Amino acid sequence: MSEFSIDELGVKVGLEIHQQLATNKKLFCNCTPIDTDEYSIKFQRKLRAAKSELGEYDPAALFEKSKSKTIMYFANPESSCLVEQDEEPPHELDIDAKNISLIIASALKSDVFREIYPMRKTVVDGSNTTGFQRTMLISQGGSFNVEEKEIGIQSICLEEDAAKILGEDGAIKKYGLERLGIPLVEIATEPFEVKPHEIKKIALALGRILRSTKKVKRGLGSIRQDVNVSIKDGNVVIEVKGVQQLDQLEKVVEYEAKRQHGLLKISKKLQEIDWTHNEKDRKDVTELFQKCKSKIIQNAIKKNQKIVGISFRNMAGMFGYSPYEGIRLGKEVAELVRFFGIGGVFHSDELPNYGVEDTDIDDLKKILEINGNDGFLILAAPEEKISVVIDQIILRIEYIRNEGIPIDTRLATQNGETKFLRPRPGAARMYPETDIPPIIISNRELEDALNNIPKSWDDSIKDLQIKYQLNLQLSEQLFDSSYFELFEKITKKTKVNPTFVASVLCSTIINLERNGLDSKLLKNEEITKTFQFLEDGKITKESVEIIFENIMNGKSHTIEEAMNNTSIETIDESELESICQEIVEKNKKIIENQKERAIGPLMGIAMKELRGKASGETINKLLLKNIKNKLENN
Known part of the structure; x- marks a missing residue:
């Protein structure tokens, strides 16, 4: 396993900040954004991928469709209407949201377009009932300074926020509509080269510019950071979504740079191996594993799922090969499988383990007709999914071998790592919004925005x-x-x-x-x-x-x-005086030994009894008075 040094990789980073705007309504309707978990409306949809105007499918949309999820939506009439349910056309653009986005663009010295064209961005993970997100490019260019460094702005967009995910139940994804349609600005920076510990400063500085307007929302979920990471030899940019805390940024960038460089090393080793895949390399081994002691496999069999063995000629050791700690081909495969909601996948380099014994492996090798130089996967999945999943595994391994780093969109985890979310969207993702006319920006609106640039x-x-x-x-x-x-x-x-x-x-x-x-x-x-x-x-x-x-x-x-x-109630001064006198009487020996220094231990005794019922300052004064009286009388 190699030592990892991020300084040698030529890491470039770009930030995408998504900030909710503090308006009293949503972007294309009059609903007030209210955070609620009470829902009186429920409906479901099955979303599908559609061709763009050029007759092309977006790869991310096709991949999401392969999961075959049903989307269940939950709504409250106080925070959403027929627009969010996609049963009514969008209303006019919210004026306040437009004006706030112009102020932010002006504060960042970005060039505002005089005509703004709303677009549809294909989104088929269920977070938008329409299957797309409405977005519009407000401006391009601009910059802001962080200490001595100038950070360039690539673009500023005004768009709708997505629905709030409530969880998954098998093949059903659940979303709440209270957040769908809340206006937000997306600010994308130019890529920059900095040390990982400096990225937090840059994100913080940009967030402070937004908060200085006093026209943006605050609190958990109101601002989200996505980060784009590339390395010198990688030739691809990986987008990592969902960085909630600024403290995560440094860890996410370091991990993703390590993962990308590790994949290049894995790719180089795969290129030295003579390996091809065909249909004969995958075999149904459900019957073979009927008596296997693995709980994962037994649970799959109880659910009538299929167990398939997949052989990989000449690939012994490749699934477990770890160029850096935590970076393995087997981990990449496991992430991909989990994307389809499947937890059951084992590779040859981690077995025997998890209840899979040597005898199981020997029997499997006979069926797959492989030897000690070969690798294999064992996959447990529903019959209707298993062929699609295996196809995607093979495609991913072939891509890593031939190209190096798969062009993914990834998700940040709490511990600062990243995991596979979906393939990177293509150009076919965006097309014009036909329900909303172009938005003209007047000279007066630009002047007002410039005059309302916030203080630093x-x-x-x-x-x-x-x-x-x-x-x-x-x-x-x-x-x-x-x-x-x-x-x-x-x-x-x-x-x-x-x-x-x-x-x-x-x-x-x-x-x-x-x-x-x-x-x-x-x-x-x-x-x-x-x-x-x-x-x-x-x-x-x-x-x-x-x-x-x-x-x-x-x-x-x-x-x-x-x-x-907690029995909190204030007591009157006479009762408080009485309690303090009693505490002093009961602790005469402490007072005799420590004199006025006895106030320390007596305050501890008093606060146990009186915490929340009287102020510490008042208790201190009364105790000190009674201690002095006791000393004078003695």
Whole structure:
């Protein structure tokens, strides 16, 4: 296994930022985007690939069609209408979305087109009920600076967001329509060469330019990064979708560069092997594996699936060959198979294992008529799918051998790796939208956009510091967080100290998340209500974290429930005085030994009993007063 050094590969990276716009309606209808999991409408579709106007099929569309999925859609009339169901033509383009996209283009010094032509981009994974996504090219060119480096802009598009995937159930994919049609801008950068650790800075800088407009949405799912990765000798660009966190970017780029270079090494070894494939190399071995101890194979047989053995002449060791850690031909095959919803595939270099024993392998080799120099795959799949899957496996191995790196669209995983998503779309993917006329951009609209270019990020941070008396670190955290608009709403509605509000939103909630709690359970209206209760004296500062913790762990849904479940109630001063006196009386020996330093251990005792019922500052004052009285009396 070789040592991997990314610096020697000549890695080029391009970013595609997808940012939802903060409008009150969707791009082509009047529906308000409401995040909901309540659905009163359900319908299903079976999407198919169609030829483009040039009579060509898009390869990604054909590949998706081969999965034979049924799409089930769930809708709520409050957040979607007949437009999202593809039962009604699109309405006029939302003016606010158009104006915001022009401001963003102007901020990035991009050349805006005077006539904008809506297009249809073929999408047949089910995320669009129409089978296409409406998109329009707003501008090209432009740039922004990150420290001393200028990053070029390739294009800026205004388009519809896709439906939200709710999960899969066998051959059925489920989507919710509340997100479908939300306007978003897609900003594609020119490819650039930087160190992996610098990519996060570039994405962050572009995100800050967007947030400076105060016209984009914040929060989980409102901004998504795709990254295009290529290496010097690869001659292909691989698109990796779904990078949710900026911290993932460096890992994703490093892994994808390693994978591409590893595939070139695998390709070189495959070219040295005399291997061809024909129909005789695949045989039904279901009966042979009837008594196999592999749980995967036995589960497949119980579902009446076929077990097929596929021979690969002269390829012993190739499926397990690993030029770099985690990069193998066998892994590429497994990813492809999983794309079709099939979990059962074994290759010769990982067996015996997983319940497949030596005797099973010996019997298989006899049937396949192969020897120790040959490799094989064992595939378990439904009969109607198995031929298609095997064809795709053979095509992929042949492509790796002859061309090197397959031109894929890939998906980022949580651990920073990438996995096969679908083949890269071709030019046949895009065609004109016939339901919407061209959109003319007037001189007045361009002037308004130029006049509304937002302040720079640095100036925005200074404004925050001055307006709310925040320190630099807290100002930066707040501006980059998903809670910025909520912070402004709370500080406008209440007189709670802005520093405390910002600290709770940017620190307390984040720390609770790090402890495994779910911030999605904490609704904005409950956060706002908590600070209102604080201002009204119904709770103390110390009880805010207790309330949020109780809601984020799922024990409560509202602040009132959390207060009841955690026994949070403020007590009057006389009762508090009495409790503090009692604590001092019970701990006379500590006071005799430590004098006024006894405030430390006594505060710990008091906070166990009084946490959330009185402020720490008040408890400290009362304890200190009683400690001094005790010392004076003694």
